[in-house]
Amino acid sequence: MSVENVLKTIQENNIEWVDFRFVDLSGRAHHISLPSTEVDAETFVNGVAFDGSSIPGFRGIEESDMVMMPDPASTFIDPFTQHPTINIMCDIFTPDGERYERDPRSIAVKAEEYLQKTGIGTRANFAPESEFFIFDDVRYESGTNSASFFVDSEEAGWNTNRKEEGGNLGFKVRVKGGYVPVAPVDTQQDIRSEMSRLLEEAGMRVERHHHEVATAGQAEINFRFDTLTKTADNLLAYKYIVHNTARQYGKTATFMPKPLFGDNGSGMHVHQSIFDGDTPLFYEKGGYANLSEMALHYIGGILHHAPALIALTNPSTNSFKRLVPGYEAPVNLVYSKGNRSAAVRIPVAAVTPKGCRIEFRTPDSTANPYLAFAAMLMAGLDGIKRKINPSELGYGPVDKNIYELPEDDKANIRSVPASLEEALDALAADCDFLTEGGVFTKDFIDNYIKFKRNEAKSVAIRVHPHEYSLYYDC
Template sequence: MSDWTNKLPEAARDYIAGRRLDEVECIVSDIAGVARGKAMPASKFGKQAFFFLPNSIFLQTITGEWADNPSGAFTEPDMIMVPDFTTATAAPWTADVTLQVIHDAQDQKGNPVPTAPRNVLRRIVELYNAEGWAPIVAPEMEFFLTARNLDPNMPVMPPMGRSGRRAAGKQAYSMSAVDEYGKVIDDIYDFAEAQGFEIDGILQEGGAGQVEINLAHGDPIRLADEIFFFKRLIREAALRHDCFATFMAKPIEGEPGSAMHIHHSVVDMKTGKNIFSDKKGGETEAFHHFIAGMQNHLPGAIALLAPYVNSYRRYVPDFAAPINLEWGRDNRTTGLRIPISGPEARRLENRLAGMDCNPYLGLAASLACGYLGLKEGKTPRPECIGDAYMSETDLPYNLGDALDLLEENTALQQVLGAEFCGIYDSVKRNEYKEFLQVISPWEREHLLLNV
């Protein structure tokens, strides 16, 4: 083994043990969560400490266009991409022996690039650490398996199951429903094992072909890395079996949307104790301050948790999605839920984030709201007892309104970083403008001859 392979995690070393490593994929997340970078022969990767990428990758929209740079001219200077060997993991679907390695983006002076999503999340974690706190998260990933959709003008359809019938909706927690596409699930498990990832559980959700994967709680940056990897892993497993996996917030009309529920707790770094529970096992003031921070700042963070025009189709009543900022104990109609747990695992579940969000930015935005709550020390609204779906919505109705709320929330912008927020706003407003130029089937059906 060469020196650099000794730095690899155990799962990566096991994957290449006794075999010739062919290729290394050097990747970084862009604003959308798409993996950008370059692949190179393993022999070349081992001889260089870093490589270069233009900083313009953080100005690219989901359609491949380029947003304006709010901080200056579009000169595309190079960033230095430095490998984080702790992230090295297999790419088990490739024909040859390949590893993926996430890289950190630095400027040419060695400073973290503030517009890189992984750096945004690290910035938030470091703010917690400076107070003596370690944030802990446990994400849940929902997604749909669908039939191949080769024509964007055609609606997305559920996949064909082993029975020869299309996957049916309203079968939440059904083991038989999961068995319909069991071969895809088997490959997800196999790929995850090869990559060294721990799956806490897989279940059928309420939509047709909708699956949920739970991950064990832990460090936010490590778990964001895993979700970043999982999205690719799941797509590759689906393609092996002639179907698609989609993380769109609302891919199928009439079906529920896909969320990325985020469970939050905070640990005192000196004692290792959960700051949300006191010595007697009760709820602390810090816990209520955290909830208040969510209620006060999530409206400004929605632009990161619901980053596309499609995201707002998930925020509708009666489709198992929260449309409020109410909090409640074991109440799934509230946007902020306190699950049943012992004092050591007391946590708050943010149910607002869509699975279409960039995992680094989704976790960063949610943690930022909680951090501001802890610092501000405010009291949350009274607990919601009963059906929170009956409450007035606290959320913006579209991406444009969400971006306005982020722009107005100076405290949240300061925590996330002003330069990042400027770039994010530019990218998202460009995408929104592009969407408004598309005429939908609904408009043609109802307006063409009637107005």
């Protein structure tokens, strides 16, 4: 959408407010709303001022003036506001007109520009499968003398004996038994359909939705791939629509990777490919899974840099509660065709040359999508430039269920880091591939590591409720 079309949309839809949004280091959106009467073509040239010192991980108070520069292509009409509103994502600039090097969206834009400068291709397509839970109740606290969490869902397997108004009607979802059942086991068809309708109204092409494996309302909605930055914009809008639709239904949605103990967590499997114009560069008939040599080198880059990548694709302490064997978690740093126990899967069912792609299954939705997608692209491009052959480095292919391999065979397979701190250590040691072409800066990486170490420490120093079970009677 052009600036002219945005202004036309405002007029034709009687829009009262224009909501300008940007994203912080953690991937959370922030916004400032202007009356539509205050928005004209000059707004897209001069931007919207805000205080960067109030955003964690951004600037100090002595240099707090910053500017949001709106991208008209990201515009969509907000389906939740009482007063007609349009939402527009922005890049962050300094007052002197320079891109702010700590702005995640600007990093994504620079990654796309870098791809074109390399001459390898003209665009990178991304498609995340962002899973989530829909709960009926959530309560949590973390204080000096108490710590707890509680979630509940009407369809949860633990509620088979719960007293309910009108009687308990059964048909609960068993633990690990939630993959695509029909009603009445699946109670959330309508809410997912409503989410999907609103996603399509916001400009996304929804491909499917379904119940996921876990009990207690785990769901997935897939939307069509797009270019890197546009897909990250879409994912921000996706999470906004999922959260607020759930709220309208009197429920709550979370993209937290592991909100439940003993059942599957929520991942964000990321499909990706590179094109030169309309020509797919990852396809070669007769190759392994019909992959080109370029695609294999891209996989080599992803797997070689995976420990560092995971600091950006799985950037929460909770991420590593999901990344454990036994819960369909892709902890094994190998590639394989059609094998969901590998970190990199090559889809092979109903795949056309233009649909040929690789799927990195390790990420989750605590990732800032602008940073995660940019980092994956940079790792893959490094693999292409250095011709990293994943097979020569011991990264597969492994076309067996890795979870059921003999222990001696498993011992030869490298695994993901075991904690956020380990992943941050890996990022500190292996970040040169990210700084190629000035896409990420060393300042950004150092600041990001410091920011995330503080998060990890805040969890590590707190008393965990399970420690009372283990140690109170010592």
